[in-house]
Amino acid sequence: MSGRQSKRVWRRYALLGLTSLLLAACSEQTLPLNSLDPKGPIAERIDGLFWPVFWIAVIVFFLVQGALLAAILIFRDRNVEGQKEPKQIHGNAVLEVVWTAIPTLILAGIAVPTISAVFDLADCPTGAFEVDIVGHQWWFEYSYPDYDITTANVLVIPTETEVCANMTSDDVLHNFWIPNLNGKRYLVPGSNTELRLNADEPGEYWGQCAEFCGLSHAKMRARVIALDQSDFDLWVEEQQEVPEPPAEGTPEWEGLQVFQQAGCTGCHVLAGVNEPSRQDVTVVAPNLTHFASRSVFAGATLPSGFDPTQEEREAALASWLADPPSIKPGSFMPDLGLTADQIDALIAYLESLE
C-alpha cells in the first residue's frame, strides 16, 4: 500500500469514527437533568428568557465571525509582486460610536425582561405549599411543617401547586437544583434561602447538589416526585402512619433486631422504634420511617436506572449497607462490618417500611 493510499484509508477511518461518535451523541437520549426541558411554569419562564438571548447571540456570533473570516479571506497577503501596501487608517469616530451604541441598545433590550423576571421569580408567593429542606453532607433532608413528616432524598410535592422550599444547611454550602422545575439556590448554614418549585405534570424529576460541598459532592443527588393532589393526599396519610412492628420470628423482625443492635439507631430515626431528640443522635442521618416508599436512597444515588427492578434495588441496598464509605467517600455512615445474613435481614426489614 503506498503512503498516499494508507493516508486516505486512515482518513476514512477517522471520518467514520467521528461520524459514529456524533451519531451516538445526537441519538435519542434521555437527559433527566436537562435544563432546557422545563416541566413547570417557573422553569418555562426562565426557558423563555434563555432562547431569545441565545438567538441574538447566534446572530451576533455569525456577524462577528463572518466579518473576521471575510477580512482574512479578502485581505490575505497574496504575495504578488508590486502589491500595494494598505491604506493607513487610524480609526473612525463614527464607527466607534456605532459599535458602542448598538450593543448598548441590544443589552438594554435584554435587560428589561431579565429584571422583571428576576423580581417575578424571586420570592415565594403568599400561601404557597411549604417544605423545609436541610442540606447535609451528602444528602437532602425534607420536612413538611404542616404535616409533621420528615423524609430524605425524595421530595414529594403536589402538582400544579406553588411549592415554597425554605432551605438551610447543617454543615457546608449546598445548592439544590431540579433543572426541570427551576434554577438552583444555595443552602447556607446559619441562614435561610427560598426556592420555588412548581410541576405541571406528575412525574419524577432529577436533581443534583450543584455547589462543591466536600468529598462526595458528586454523590449528593436529589429526586422530586410530583403527584396529583389526590395521590399526594394519600402519600401524606401513609407517611403520617407509624409502621406496625414486624411479627416476632419473621425475617423483618430479624432485621429490626439488627437495626437496634448494630448501631443504626445512633443516627437514624425510625418512628415506633426510637424517638431520640436531636441532641441524642451522633450524626443527623435520614429518617427511615417510610424507607420503602422512596424510590432512591444513599443521597439519591441508588439504585441507578430509570425503572429499577426490586432485585436491582435490593442488590444496591446490600452494596450500600456492606460498605457505605466506598460508595460515598467521607460518608458519615461507617462500614459497620455487617455479615451477609445481617444485611439480608436489614433489607427485609427496611423494604417492609412502606
Add this chain to the structure above:
Amino acid sequence: MATIAPQKIATVFRRPEATTGFWSWITTVDHKKIAVMYGYTAFGFFIVGGIEALLLRIQLAGPDGTFLTAAQYNGLFTTHAVTMIFLFVMPMASAFFNYLLPLMLGARDVAFPRMNAVSYWIFLFGGIFIYSSLFFATNPAPLGGNLPGGALDASPLGSIPNGGWFLYAPNSGTQFSPGTSIDYAALGLQILGIASLISAVNFIVTIFNMRTKGMRLLRMPVFVWMTLIVAFLLLFSLPIIAIALFMLTADRQFGSVFFVASSGGDPILWQNLFWLFGHPEVYILILPAMGMVSEVLPVFSRKPLFGYPAIVFAGGAIAFLGFGVWAHHMFSSDIPTVAQAAFGLSTMTIAIPTGIKIFNWIATIWGGRIRLKTPMLFSLGFVALFVIGGLSGVTHAIVPSDWQQTDTYYIVAHFHYVLFGGAVFGLFSGLYYWFPKLTGRMYNERLGQVHFGLMFLGTNLTFGPMHWLGLQGMVRRTWVYSADTGLGPWNMVVSIGAFIIALSIFVFMVNWTWSKRKGEIAPNDPWDARTLEWTIPSPTPEYNFGVEPTVTALDDFWHQKYDEDDEGRAVRRPEADELVDRLIEANGNPTTEIHLPAPSYFPIIAGFGMMLLAYGIIYHTRPWGIPLIVVGILMLISSLLGWGGEPLEEVHEEHLDGQGDSDHDPGSLDPNQESTPRELAGVED
C-alpha cells in the same frame, strides 16, 4: 538586628560576579533574565496543570469513572485551577511584562530591578510550597466521616489541596477540612499574592517614570497600556484576597470564627471577599493577552491599530467595571433580589467595552495585507474564540438563566473559551512573535502552524461540547456522573479534545527546543514591526539600548520606515533598510560605558525565608514550628537589610570614583544623559 548597620552586611558576602552560568541566574536582576526564568517556570507549571487536566478528563471520559478517587479528583481540579491561574497565566504574563516593558519604553531595566528579582523568587517558592503539599499535607475525611477502606488519610495524590481554588467557607474550615492541605493552598496563595503585588508596584513605577524621551502616555504600545491596567488591578484587588486569606488562616490556625457558621460567622462574607478579588483577577488574566493581540494584529496586517485610544480606554473601562460585577458569581447564593438585578445590569455593561475591542481589532485587519504567520494565527484565533466566551458571558447577566447555568459545565465552557481560547492563545501568539527577539533565531513556521491547527481544533472539541453538557445538567466538580444522565458521549468527545490540545503543546515544545538552537538566524526586524524592541539586536543585549531612543509618534519605528502616499497607503522609504541596519548596529555597539544594576544574592534568600515562614505558620504547634517562623523572618529581614546596603551599581577597580553616581536611577544609566527624572506625561515632543 537593629544593631547591625546595613552597610556592614553588604560586605559580609562576596559580591556576586558571575555573568553566565548557574550563579548568574540566581543573582540576576536583569529584567530579561528574570523574564526568562518567569517564562520557563510558568511553562513548567503549565505542563503540570495540563497533566492534571488530562487526569481529570480520563476520569470523566465515561460515566462512573474509577480512574481517580474522590479525594484525588477534588485535589486535582483544585490544583489545576490554582496552577493555571496563579502559576501559569499570571507569571507567564509577568514574563512578557518583564521582558518587554523596558524594551517598549526605551529603558535599560525596570524601575526596581532587585524588587523584580525578589518577586520572581517569592513566586517560585510559593509554587513549590503549594506543590510540597503533595508530600507533606494531610487530607483526612471531615470530622466524623469515613474514608473508603477505613483509611485515615487520602492517598498520596489525594493530599493536595482539595477545597476548590475558591476555598469556599465553611468547607475550607477545620471541621470540614481537618487536614493541612487547605493551609498549603491558603498560605501559598498569600505568598503568590505578595509576589504579584511587588511586581505590580514595580511595573507602575516603571511605566510612569522610565519612558524614554517623547514616549508620552498615549504613544505607548497598547501592550504597555494593558500592563499598566493589569498592574493597577493587581494593586487594588490583591489586598482584598490577602485579607480574606489572613482571616481564613486565622480561622484555621488560631481559632477565630470569621467564616464558621456554627459560631455565628458568615460564609457568604468569604464569597463576597473572594469574588471582589476574583472577578478583577479574570481581567488580570485576559488583559495582557489583549495587549499582545493588539501588537500582533497591526504588524501582520501592515496597518496601524484601528482606534488606538478606544482600545486603551476600553481596557481601562473593563478594569474599572470589573470591580462592580463580582456578585454575578453568586446569583444563586444568599444575596438579595435587588442586588441580583443590579449586578445583572452591571455585568451586561462589561460587554460594551469588550465589544469595542473586538470591533476595533476586526477593523484593524480589515483592508490590511494580512500575513498568516503563526503569531497572527494565534491572535486571530484569540479573537474568534474570545467572541464565543464573550457571548456566553452575556448570558450570565441574564440572572434567571444563570440560576440554571451557574455551577454547571456551561460556566466551565465559558471561562475556558475566555482563558484558554483567549488568554492562552494570546500568550502563544506572543511567544511566537517575540521568539526571534528572545533567541535571535526564527521558530519553525510549519510546526507553528501545525501547533495552531491542532490547538484550535482541540480547544473547540474540548470546550465547545461543555456548553451543552452544562445545559443538560452536568454539574461542576463532580468526580463521577451517572450513566443515566445521558452525559457520557459528549464527555468522551471532550476528553479526546483535551488530548489533542496536549499533542499541540508537544508540537510547540519540539518547535521551541529545536528552533532555539538550530532555527534560522533571525533577520533584523523580522516582522517589519512598529515598536522599539525591534530597533535593537536580537537577542537583546544586556544593556538593551546602546543609544537611548527618542520617539516622536505612536509606532515611531514604523513611521521611520514608512511614508504615506496621497491615497494614504504606506510606502516604504528608500532608506528604510539601511536605517534599520544602522539603528540595530548602533544599539548593539554602545560607544560609552553603560552602568547596569548590580546582581544580588538577597532576593532568593528573601523568597526562601518567606516559604519557611509559611511552613512555620502551618506547623506552629509542633516544637520546630516557632523556630521555623523565627528563621524565616530573620532571613527575610536580614536579606532586606543586606540588600539595602548593596551598591546600586557595581564599583569596579578602574572606576572607583563612580561611587558618587549611586543616586543614579538604575534604569537611566546612560552616561550620555544627566539622570534627570523623565517628565510624567512626556512634555517634550
